[in-house]
Amino acid sequence: MAEHSFPEVQGGGSLILAWQVRNKRILVVGGGEVAAGRILNVLNADAKVTVVSPRAGLNPEVAHRIERGQVTYHDRKFEPSDLDDADMVLTAVDDPEASSQIWRLCKERRIPANIADVPPECDFYFGSVHRDGPLQIMVSTNGNGPKLANIVRRQIAANLPENIGDAIKKVGMLRRKLRKVAPAIEEGPKRMQWMSKVCESWSLEDLVEMDEQDMERLLGFYKPGIVPSFEEIRLGDESGVWRFDGSFGWSVVC
Template sequence: AWQIKDKKVLVVGGGEVAAGRIFNCLNADASVTVVCPASGLNAEVAFRVAQKQVTHVDRVFEPSDLEGAEMVLVAIDDPVASTVIWKLCKEKKIPANIADVPPECDFYFGSVHRDGPLQIMVSTNGKGPRLAASIRRFIAGKLPRNAGNAVESIGLLRTKLRKVAPNAEDGPKRMRWMSKVSDTYKW
């Protein structure tokens, strides 16, 4: 998982795919700017703009939009414009994901199941996003109901253990003990 908390993410586009990207970025506490004419915003993106969850630039993309961006997500129906944006990102060494164009992606979005602190991601490396979602649903259906709570409990235990045995030399012993607890956890 890429840590994008407080990072400046630029989303070019305002349709359904952009809405999904925006949702994921906001869940990761990123600072999101959406560049898209207001007429191109779908209901979900328009809602996020109205709620001031994202910054909205009401026009088509301009190269100056890349200033300060730490990640760029392009979700527009214009392959030529998408490629131009991708090339600009490459020049500026800004990681980019161009929706539905795997060769123009520095990273892919997986299909994610969340249950509290538990996150399970399935990726097809851009080859079959809908299949990834199907596989994710299958895996999520096999999980015990308390899996997220179990992760939370283990995390609390781990924090307490670090307080009890805080020294660097305690690290290997702490890790062995936590491994035993995790390996013997009963569902």
């Protein structure tokens, strides 16, 4: 039997996922600075957020979210009944005993929870996130060093092209158009392969500059599985129309 080389298992990590919480009901217990960050994270993910915290302890940002009606607010301490409709719970309060009580109640009800600054009482962690439009990059230290995660995240972000978020938006638009051109399930592998060729062949600058006309011209080359350069697509607009002639090149119709 031929020998194979496979990656070594490295235990002690977390399964990093993009958790879809759109329209999910998320309970945030606490109204301080940490809670403000948690609230923004889940609002960015289009969740329905309920905040439970005495008004006297509200962070200015949390108060702003409440005043704008971005969250549902209860001016009081946590009550067990707050968990009745919760799909997820995030706590950020300066009371270890109260936090542990909430954690135990969540475990009983099988509600995923994050207890701020208490890694053993967390079903998941919040990492340090860089956001540029649809692009999200998370750095996690698995609860070992949140500040260090922030430093690493900033170094990564500093080395990313400024226009990468716009490029990703255009790629997403092209993918949606391609699905309309080739909607069949069996076309899936070919669609993925062709989109990979586009992303590898075109520069980020090309993808940012690409408009809907360029997309329509480019999609005309999907069936033969060809990816012309951005210059060839644009040249077709100025001096003729590039058409695939069934051979190994293109013909120009002026």
